[in-house]
Amino acid sequence: MMRPPLHASPSMYSLNVRDHFMIAHSFRGEVFGPAQRLHGATYVVDTTFRRAELDGDGLVVDIGLAGNVLRATLDAMNYRNLDDEPAFAGRNTTTEFLARDIYERILEAVRAGELGEGARGLASICVTLNESHVAWGSYEGPV
Amino acid sequence: MMRPPLHASPSMYSLNVRDHFMIAHSFRGEVFGPAQRLHGATYVVDTTFRRAELDGDGLVVDIGLAGNVLRATLDAMNYRNLDDEPAFAGRNTTTEFLARDIYERILEAVRAGELGEGARGLASICVTLNESHVAWGSYEGPV
Amino acid sequence: MMRPPLHASPSMYSLNVRDHFMIAHSFRGEVFGPAQRLHGATYVVDTTFRRAELDGDGLVVDIGLAGNVLRATLDAMNYRNLDDEPAFAGRNTTTEFLARDIYERILEAVRAGELGEGARGLASICVTLNESHVAWGSYEGPV
């Protein structure tokens, strides 16, 4: 039986757009030390769209629509205290948690057709939140 | 039957070299909006070589040869209007399209032995074109 | 008579906003070598506003208005072939030349009140065009 070898290198195109948002939040749990206090962060967000073949226009995704969807997604959280957001009640809004949350919101936009019909051919989306010059977190999942 | 789990993490070395080129082009299709006009771009190109085991010198690839091949590959397009290049006739030279085109050219150089005999052991090559501080496109494929 | 020493370090606040534009152009003159051909560039533009004292809101300039003025200034050139722009007829639109051109356009916006009344207190503006990962040009002049 033929199986892809462990090191198989599937072919894949990627396209990334970047934007940012700024929030306040605090964490619960001793592991967080001083970050249990109310503080905040700038998150510079990279959203990477992947697919095996380009669409008819030679694109992974319409970069204009992708930028608009990312901006709208971040605006829903921008300039807010995440501790007060009902959607995050009882959750630690860590960098990696927020990366997945934004992935889910963009995935929903893809399914709602907000990135165009071609975006339904996407293989996966990776969302990376750069929180400083020394740390970032990300989540990648399928479309 | 044993199968690698979905989340298998194969071991892999990577080595990246960076260079750039500057071109003019235009796109066809309403999806491109104002980019249908003749404009241009600086592409800062990352070329990442991957393999499971290092060669006898402890290398993924000879970084000097890799840099030379990348420079020669980009020089063939540098300071040109891609709309006038026969190789691209009738194609939209989008960032992701060009990433694959450069991948194909470097793959050809690998097969021609221009990166040394050791480079035949490469598993894959990923070419990323950074087009601004907020956008990039890439293509990764096997060797 | 008291004079500021050669190494005087005047106090100064600065605020920077970044955006980008993508153009085609060509240069005239043997010094430009292959850049005499029609090619293009992405320019990532840093616009730095400077003043000795903050305004009443604790600001160098309203960052929202500054971003809007920068975006509008770049849109007037974005996705264009600068060789066809009457404003640049007979000029080499080098990185350093364009840096001054954008400085002049933003200065005009400051004088027209588009950055708010407070912006009239600015001391100088510096415009930097990053054209690749290895080269940039800038122009700084008074307000």
Add this chain to the structure above:
Amino acid sequence: MMRPPLHASPSMYSLNVRDHFMIAHSFRGEVFGPAQRLHGATYVVDTTFRRAELDGDGLVVDIGLAGNVLRATLDAMNYRNLDDEPAFAGRNTTTEFLARDIYERILEAVRAGELGEGARGLASICVTLNESHVAWGSYEGPV
């Protein structure tokens, strides 16, 4: 009378160390729009020390002491809501305001000898707060 020409280029050495802190805050004034809500920021801080001549060890400043003083200065604000800090009562803790505040704190450390005796020969200090990939603010003042 001899005067330094307008374009005089005094000789100057600079040395920069970088670190970061993460805070919550809000702004007062309609000019701030949605930033009047409680939000937050990561500030990546560059502290640049300048002087005309190196000290006896060939240094602008002891980079180890400089890093320690910067870290201690930022720790006094790190993981806090600046709206609750008595030192900032009634002030908008804008990026440019905070740049000066940190400059003042580091200047005080220089005067207290915390950067070593050699640091008394510094000409100026510039503090830059990078708040995202598109915006930064700074303050430079004499020592």
Add this chain to the structure above:
Amino acid sequence: MMRPPLHASPSMYSLNVRDHFMIAHSFRGEVFGPAQRLHGATYVVDTTFRRAELDGDGLVVDIGLAGNVLRATLDAMNYRNLDDEPAFAGRNTTTEFLARDIYERILEAVRAGELGEGARGLASICVTLNESHVAWGSYEGPV
């Protein structure tokens, strides 16, 4: 029989911490050209931890412990001539070789519990050594 397709996009969280070290070394082998002479490098090290699900605190790994382990790992090599280190006798300490060496040291720390009990759930670790603005090498392997 069901098999994951070649382009399967498994879900995965990642968290990265960055630090650096500075060493001297030389290489043996004609392929290295002038790098056969004693020279040196600054390596800016990105350590990326990956896992399929977050731990109970909403984390990939305790970022404080991760930073400490990375710092301790790099301190064991920092400010040294690697040609004199018994651990590297007879080896070319290339960027990609060192990436794997650091991966092995961090893996050992994970197994020793130095990154906390939760870190035992990690799927893989990727170590990237950025050696200049144009080159980097990395190694990724399983936990």
Add this chain to the structure above:
Amino acid sequence: MMRPPLHASPSMYSLNVRDHFMIAHSFRGEVFGPAQRLHGATYVVDTTFRRAELDGDGLVVDIGLAGNVLRATLDAMNYRNLDDEPAFAGRNTTTEFLARDIYERILEAVRAGELGEGARGLASICVTLNESHVAWGSYEGPV
């Protein structure tokens, strides 16, 4: 009597080219701590040329010649142990010391006409050595 105010903002063009070199060295003096041991560094070098007016081609300096002179200057030190270089005998080759040394070498090239006749109109040159993601040193002096 008219005098330029303390905050005068003279007009100035700048152009920067970037390259890098990799060296070994050690420092003498207790202030250097572990850096007294033989170690090394990658220096990513920014060379900034400044002048009040552009030359006849619309340039600060011929960027091709500038890049060649920078490359040749760095090659004279690249892949070397600076402790063995007679030119640096008895000196601590700190980042800021090397910045001035490279400034002097480039200034000499300007005076020898290696950057073209137009380069004699330069006002100043600033050389910055980026030694890591958190530290850099520079020297600026007149032409």
